[in-house]
Amino acid sequence: MSRTLAGEAMLFVRAARARAYVRIVGSFREPNGLLADAVFPNLGMCAFVMMYRALGAPAYYEALAVIGGILTTYWVNVLWGMGAQFYWEKQAGQLQLYFAAPCSRMAILAGMAAGGLLASMLRSLVGVALAVFVFRVQLEPFSPWHLAAVFFATMAALYTLGMIMASLFLLYGREAWHTCNAFMEPAFFLSGLYFPIRTLGAFGAVAAALLPLTLGVDALRQVLLGVRSPGLMPVRWEFAALCGFAVLYFFVARWSLRHLENLSKREGRLTQRWQ
Amino acid sequence: MAVSETFTRLRTSAWLGWQVESNWADPVVFFIYLIARPLAVSLTLAAMYAATRDSATHGAAFAGFYVANAFHAYVNTVVVGMGWVIFEEREESEMLKYVYVSPMGLVTYIGGRSFVRFVLGSISAALMLLVGWFLLGVRWDFALTRPLPLALTIVAGFAATLAAGYVLCGVAMVLTRSAMTVLEGCMLGLYLLCGVIFPVDLMPVWLRPVSYVLPFTWWYECLRRFLLGHGSSAWMSTLTDAQLLGATLAVCAAFSLVAALAYRELDRLARRLGRLDQTTMF
Numbered sequence: 001m002s003r004t005l006a007g008e009a010m011l012f013v014r015a016a017r018a019r020a021y022v023r024i025v026g027s028f029r030e031p032n033g034l035l036a037d038a039v040f041p042n043l044g045m046c047a048f049v050m051m052y053r054a055l056g057a058p059a060y061y062e063a064l065a066v067i068g069g070i071l072t073t074y075w076v077n078v079l080w081g082m083g084a085q086f087y088w089e090k091q092a093g094q095l096q097l098y099f100a101a102p103c104s105r106m107a108i109l110a111g112m113a114a115g116g117l118l119a120s121m122l123r124s125l126v127g128v129a130l131a132v133f134v135f136r137v138q139l140e141p142f143s144p145w146h147l148a149a150v151f152f153a154t155m156a157a158l159y160t161l162g163m164i165m166a167s168l169f170l171l172y173g174r175e176a177w178h179t180c181n182a183f184m185e186p187a188f189f190l191s192g193l194y195f196p197i198r199t200l201g202a203f204g205a206v207a208a209a210l211l212p213l214t215l216g217v218d219a220l221r222q223v224l225l226g227v228r229s230p231g232l233m234p235v236r237w238e239f240a241a242l243c244g245f246a247v248l249y250f251f252v253a254r255w256s257l258r259h260l261e262n263l264s265k266r267e268g269r270l271t272q273r274w275q
Numbered sequence: 276m277a278v279s280e281t282f283t284r285l286r287t288s289a290w291l292g293w294q295v296e297s298n299w300a301d302p303v304v305f306f307i308y309l310i311a312r313p314l315a316v317s318l319t320l321a322a323m324y325a326a327t328r329d330s331a332t333h334g335a336a337f338a339g340f341y342v343a344n345a346f347h348a349y350v351n352t353v354v355v356g357m358g359w360v361i362f363e364e365r366e367e368s369e370m371l372k373y374v375y376v377s378p379m380g381l382v383t384y385i386g387g388r389s390f391v392r393f394v395l396g397s398i399s400a401a402l403m404l405l406v407g408w409f410l411l412g413v414r415w416d417f418a419l420t421r422p423l424p425l426a427l428t429i430v431a432g433f434a435a436t437l438a439a440g441y442v443l444c445g446v447a448m449v450l451t452r453s454a455m456t457v458l459e460g461c462m463l464g465l466y467l468l469c470g471v472i473f474p475v476d477l478m479p480v481w482l483r484p485v486s487y488v489l490p491f492t493w494w495y496e497c498l499r500r501f502l503l504g505h506g507s508s509a510w511m512s513t514l515t516d517a518q519l520l521g522a523t524l525a526v527c528a529a530f531s532l533v534a535a536l537a538y539r540e541l542d543r544l545a546r547r548l549g550r551l552d553q554t555t556m557f
Binding site: 041046047184194196 | 299304311314320323325332333336457459460461463464466471472478
């Protein structure tokens, strides 16, 4: 019996909500893990801020490193909470359950993204607290609507990219795991998380065309720091590009999930652990 | 006899460690993977420096930060990597309990695995220094280098690195799922607390004692002074070379002793809590 479109949509929402629930409860289950999760990722940002201070750089650089550092938490979540999640599931012998379930894989990934986004909020709040109370970062007056629009466009682009990465784990094991691992610092560099992306010149523009994080960081800095942070492009262009990335990555992720699922089933690698 | 047996065991676990670390990829891919992270960190630091070159007032300090950051590869790769060995053996391959009861014993096994990590850390550090020297212009005058104190410093730092690695092994044994976050957090925490890319004088006063009991704080300052000819900390610059070296050796020795005791206690605690075969992740 075929389901109606409304039924499909309802199933999608319910599956996404269920997966988000697990992600949120899982994130808050271990108090010491929660504390470590919220505090530790911000320590790297503090070190970079201190380096600017040690070099005697103007305070503006500290502000841009703090904004970059806060966004780091989301990139880490995209890589490990989204990209590598199917690896964990495969190792736990649970991945096949997702494929046996009547809902779409996109619903499960969307739930993971929503849950991960909420869990990452805590980390970023610690980063914001550090920025305000410890580093005394000075922001320009800004529109909260602009901030929200740019932030959510960035998150949509990042998490749909995470969905594409997740699809790789249907076929690959440790190769994809190590690729995620190797993506951490290079992505920090290519997106100019701790320095103005214009420092990289034309190379920075190429990075922006490849990584939504680059555009997201640049746009958020322009919104929060105003004229002190001359960006690669005007904010509205960057916002449009981020929305474009999100739509493009969504469809690529959908195709990639379907394609790699079929390939993985044919090669018998969907349930293969320790590969 | 006992020495040769221990050596054989160390060699076997080192070989196994190499297989685990590298057999997922062909050599070219593995090499790219190996250099991607350290290269990116070097380039990030260089870009930060380049961005502020015209406006920074203490730009000359950058070389010292860069050198310390290169040597911090040992902390990232060896110290945190040793903790990851426990985590992976218990959670992923579920072999920890068998290694623990084997005649080789866990301490020897981890020692062998740490050797591979040490080699990988050396490649990372060397690569960062070479990239700095040839591509980024981070150079120094070798006439100011003091080879003997530098050699002693490096040996003391390696001993402290190994000792800290065993402590994190103990921590990873006691913790379950959260060990992963704590290990990564320790990497970042040490990056901050040891003043890798800034002088520890900039730390809040209440945090400085923590920095001073960590051997890596002293290690990095010695590396800067004995390799480049100048340190970065104003307080440590009041010490003579002999005082600084003596303090570094003393802190490293004391830390290693405390680490050995801490590992023993954490091992005991892990057994009491039944953590050696408690899987929570996969």
